[in-house]
Amino acid sequence: MGLVDYTDIRHTLSSYGGPVGTDFSPRYYQIEQALRRRIAGRRPHDPLPSETELCAEFGVSRMTARAAVQRLVAENLVYRVSGRGTFVAEPPTRRRAENLVRFSEEMRRQGRKHSSTLISAELRPATDQEANRLILPNPATVVEIRRVRLADGIPTVLETAVFPSELSELLRVDFARDSVHATLIALGRTPTRGHSSIRAAVADEAEAGLLDVSPGTALLTEVRLITDQNGQPLELTESRYVGDRYALDVAFEVDSSGASTP
Incomplete structure (x- = not known):
């Protein structure tokens, strides 16, 4: 998976709306949880943001964005298609x-x-x-x-x-x-x-x-x-x-x- 950019940890996700310093969980974990909520509201095979888009949205490095997505891939919640992107997997029921x-x-x-x-x-x-x-x-x-x-x-x-x-x-x-x-x-x-x-x-x-x-x-x-x-x-x-x-x-x-x- 590689090293995660932990310099992002103390920053605040702007989309969460909280003041600086209120959430000290790793940034990849914050992104992961945000993606979980999106997945819950989408259908199987719907596209998810690319790593580049996640970097821009959450203000993190590509390595941090990749770490968040990889955790979801490991749980079979999403899947990747080379050259196309990341998609919602069939729900693991x-x-x-x-x-x-x-x-x-x-x-x-x-x-x-x-x-x-x-x-x-x-x-x-x-x-x-x-x-x-x-x-x-x-x-x-x-x-x-x-x-x-x-x-x-x-x-x-x-x-x-x-x-x-x-x-x-x-x-x-x-x-x-x-x-x-x-x-x-x-x-x-x-x-x-x-x-x-x-x-x-x-x-x-x-x-x-x-x-x-x-x-x-x-x-x-x-x-x-x-x-x-x-x-x-x-x-x-x-x-x-x-x-x-x-x-x-x-x-x-x-x-x-x-x-x-x-």
Whole structure:
């Protein structure tokens, strides 16, 4: 990528309208965020400003402008065509199934606005299945957090997350502002590894109301168990995605062990 012109850092983006000194983030990052907002309002294959145009607009070096665009290329938000310029890519609405990226981070990468609506947050008795998967004594108590995650104001996933009761500090999280995973890390429990299963489902009447779809709408349901840095069960979550608003990509290898069998 090369060295970024950090002499630009303390300058202010005139298009942001802020006084000098109010934004000390790197200039390439400021340009990157501005481009993300533009991408969100454009269609796939629409052209974006050239590096020369970005240099003139934001008052930066070509190397700084190139660094901002390259970060978007790396995330498949834009693509370049030699001799023609940079264009908006098809929206990346998929997640690799073998990777877990926080929903808020997925939306940020896509240049979309993330928000959450809290449905409930409470301590309650654990079910037998929850106690087994979280390796809890039976009977046990768990923290349950239920919320709808939205992308650009559109309900996309109904999420029910269950945690061991010693993590009751999660009940104090401001879900409009704070991250559950960041809170877990602050409590000394870092989400590290996980396993998930995926199946098809349909929305019942209550789910349909929360997700703003018709009852019977196809849902993609993912149940995942996340462990912490010590291999201890940390989170058991069921995410119910609206089928036409979300998808998972799967990378796989072909099992050829039975290739000689007719």
